[in-house]
Amino acid sequence: MADTPLIELIDIKKQFGPVIALNGVSVSVMPGECHCLLGDNGAGKSTFIKTMAGVHKPTSGEIRMNGQKVDFANPRDAMTAGVATVYQDLAMIPLMSVTRNFWMGREPRKGWGPFQFLDMEKANQVTLEEMRRMGINLREPDQAVGTLSGGERQTVAIARAVYFGAKVLILDEPTSALGVRQTANVLATIDRVRKTGVGIIFITHNVRHAMAVGDRFTVLNRGKTLGTARKGELKPEELQDMMAGGAELAELSSSLGGTI
Amino acid sequence: MVEQPSGVAAADERIQRQSALRRAFVRPELGAMTGTVLVFVYFAIVAGGTGMFAADGIMNWGVVSAQFVIIAVGACLLMIAGEFDLSVGSMIGFAGIVIALLSVHLGWPMWASIIAAFIVAMLIGMANGYLVIKTGLPSFIVTLASLYILRGLTIYFSIATTRQTIIGGVREAAEGDWLAPLFGGKILGFFFTWLADMGLIATFTAGNKAGQPVVDGIPMLMVWALALIIFAHILLTRTRFGNWIYAAGGDAKAARYVGVPVNRVKIAMFVFSAFCATVFATCQVMEFGSAAADRGLLKEFEAIIAVVIGGALLTGGYGSVIGAALGALIFGVVQQGLFFAGVESSLFRVFLGVILLFAVILNTYIRRLITGER
Numbered sequence: 320m321a322d323t324p325l326i327e328l329i330d331i332k333k334q335f336g337p338v339i340a341l342n343g344v345s346v347s348v349m350p351g352e353c354h355c356l357l358g359d360n361g362a363g364k365s366t367f368i369k370t371m372a373g374v375h376k377p378t379s380g381e382i383r384m385n386g387q388k389v390d391f392a393n394p395r396d397a398m399t400a401g402v403a404t405v406y407q408d409l410a411m412i413p414l415m416s417v418t419r420n421f422w423m424g425r426e427p428r429k430g431w432g433p434f435q436f437l438d439m440e441k442a443n444q445v446t447l448e449e450m451r452r453m454g455i456n457l458r459e460p461d462q463a464v465g466t467l468s469g470g471e472r473q474t475v476a477i478a479r480a481v482y483f484g485a486k487v488l489i490l491d492e493p494t495s496a497l498g499v500r501q502t503a504n505v506l507a508t509i510d511r512v513r514k515t516g517v518g519i520i521f522i523t524h525n526v527r528h529a530m531a532v533g534d535r536f537t538v539l540n541r542g543k544t545l546g547t548a549r550k551g552e553l554k555p556e557e558l559q560d561m562m563a564g565g566a567e568l569a570e571l572s573s574s575l576g577g578t579i
Numbered sequence: 580m581v582e583q584p585s586g587v588a589a590a591d592e593r594i595q596r597q598s599a600l601r602r603a604f605v606r607p608e609l610g611a612m613t614g615t616v617l618v619f620v621y622f623a624i625v626a627g628g629t630g631m632f633a634a635d636g637i638m639n640w641g642v643v644s645a646q647f648v649i650i651a652v653g654a655c656l657l658m659i660a661g662e663f664d665l666s667v668g669s670m671i672g673f674a675g676i677v678i679a680l681l682s683v684h685l686g687w688p689m690w691a692s693i694i695a696a697f698i699v700a701m702l703i704g705m706a707n708g709y710l711v712i713k714t715g716l717p718s719f720i721v722t723l724a725s726l727y728i729l730r731g732l733t734i735y736f737s738i739a740t741t742r743q744t745i746i747g748g749v750r751e752a753a754e755g756d757w758l759a760p761l762f763g764g765k766i767l768g769f770f771f772t773w774l775a776d777m778g779l780i781a782t783f784t785a786g787n788k789a790g791q792p793v794v795d796g797i798p799m800l801m802v803w804a805l806a807l808i809i810f811a812h813i814l815l816t817r818t819r820f821g822n823w824i825y826a827a828g829g830d831a832k833a834a835r836y837v838g839v840p841v842n843r844v845k846i847a848m849f850v851f852s853a854f855c856a857t858v859f860a861t862c863q864v865m866e867f868g869s870a871a872a873d874r875g876l877l878k879e880f881e882a883i884i885a886v887v888i889g890g891a892l893l894t895g896g897y898g899s900v901i902g903a904a905l906g907a908l909i910f911g912v913v914q915q916g917l918f919f920a921g922v923e924s925s926l927f928r929v930f931l932g933v934i935l936l937f938a939v940i941l942n943t944y945i946r947r948l949i950t951g952e953r
């Protein structure tokens with residue numbers, strides 16, 4: 320791991336009118352690191368990643384990439400700088416083929432002048448290859464995304480981001496709607512991507528998913544950072560308590576037989 | 580947890596079993612292909628001996644089908660891009676009257692009148708698209724408004740200037756013009772003369788055309804239909820823009836997120852729809868030698884029906900130009916075939932409704948197989 324973080328957000332504050340959504344959040348990601356961002360609903364996770372992705376401009380605070388201060392005016396800026404976001408709803412079109420989704424907006428072409436046609440051969444080949452690297456063997460590259468499972472769709476979205484040069488990959492609750500096995504597949508994908516040197520910010524509210532792949536953990540609560548811990552410094556139960564505000568949950572948990 | 584051996588992960592085993600045969604057959608156009616075969620078999624049986632499949636018979640339903648194809652192609656791309664154009668029929672009447680008014684009434688050269696009609700119609704198409712994008716209203720409503728506005732204006736203009744709703748004299752005005760034959764002319768006449776000389780097609784036996792072949796060439800209308808099919812099919816399946824058309828209709832938000840210029844794509848498709856309507860109008864005006872304010876009535880629905888029979892999804896993002904063309908062919912063959920078969924012509928609509936229903940049910944099933952929709 321290098322010393323300079325790929326991306327570093329320092330003391331980010333964000334206000335929407337009178338509402339303080341973020342009140343001083345700092346997070347950084349090293350190359351090849353998976354930084355888990357935990358927090359209950361309303362903790363400010365979404366606002367925070369949207370700030371990182373260039374959707375919101377922070378009210379105060381600083382974003383640095385490779386040590387340099389940057390300003391993202393819009394999501395395109397962030398994408399050009401190598402910050403890619405895979406949102407929960409994925410931005411995949413189920414009616415279209417995997418290949419067509421994979422290349423959407425950046426289709427490879429061959430030919431000249433007005434006669435530039437899609438290079439489907441290359442598109443299919445790269446898609447198959449990239450998907451195989453992520454551990455998914457497609458039946459055929461022109462099968463519709465709608466025929467894929469939720470986990471596989473996540474993987475297509477991740478593979479697409481990585482292929483198009485993402486250095487920092489923000490995953491917004493990629494496992495929240497998935498079954499057990501599909502979750503395992505997505506976590507395996509995250510692991511694979513991390514090993515290529517991409518920095519990952521993994522948003523989740525599931526402590527077990529975070530523990531499975533995370534190198535560092537930051538817990539957000541009510542717009543503030545409750546703290547950042549390295550792997551092994553915290554027990555899952557402690558993380559869980561931090562997320563939900565400790566005492567109350569403990570009480571609730573015991574009334575439910577200690578299973579949360 | 581990382582239970583899969585790297586690189587050789589198993590895909591979902593539940594979607595793997597698919598025979599090559601099934602894959603070859605399960606295509607968006609399957610419903611329309613089946614329908615086309617059924618329609619031809621049906622008419623071969625009930626109207627086989629009536630001359631429906633002789634040269635002039637083929638030309639008869641071929642021309643009608645080609646008319647449907649021209650507007651269906653425009654409607655198809657627009658529907659895949661996620662929008663409707665209900666103003667196609669009114670646009671046909673409007674463009675025709677513009678040509679006739681400019682050329683006959685104002686004495687413009689025919690080529691200038693035709694070009695002007697194309698420009699005006701495409702600007703209206705652009706306005707349709709712009710309104711849909713800017714207001715966020717469904718295109719159904721916006722173009723329904725255009726349907727009425729354009730039809731009203733068409734009747735108003737033709738009555739206000741010539742005090743009638745039919746403007747004749749276009750053929751005379753087109754005499755010697757360089758652009759008019761592109762819409763009203765015929766090609767390959769020598770080929771049909773040769774066929775007739777060889778005795779392969781019939782010749783007229785009486786009247787002032789006696790001895791000439793019953794078919795004296797391929798009308799430009801058919802050439803346009805064919806050209807539009809090829810152009811639209813290649814555009815849709817082989818170009819980057821085609822991918823954007825699918826994306827814009829499939830999920831505009833997702834498409835925008837990856838940088839597809841959704842607004843531009845949709846507006847371009849409204850313009851293309853207007854272009855197709857004007858091609859239709861120009862061919863018709865040249866053929867009849869006149870324009871009438873009531874031309875093109877109900878064409879918007881016929882175009883949409885052809886596209887839907889062809890396997891397109893009404894909500895966009897899915898469809899095929901070949902399918903739409905086959906849908907148009909079914910339309911033309913049925914409409915003219917019932918006439919050949921001597922069936923009461925009012926049954927045309929019954930037949931059409933039934934075909935529409937069957938095609939859509941079959942298409943829905945096929946689409947589910949392909950896209951995994953549930």
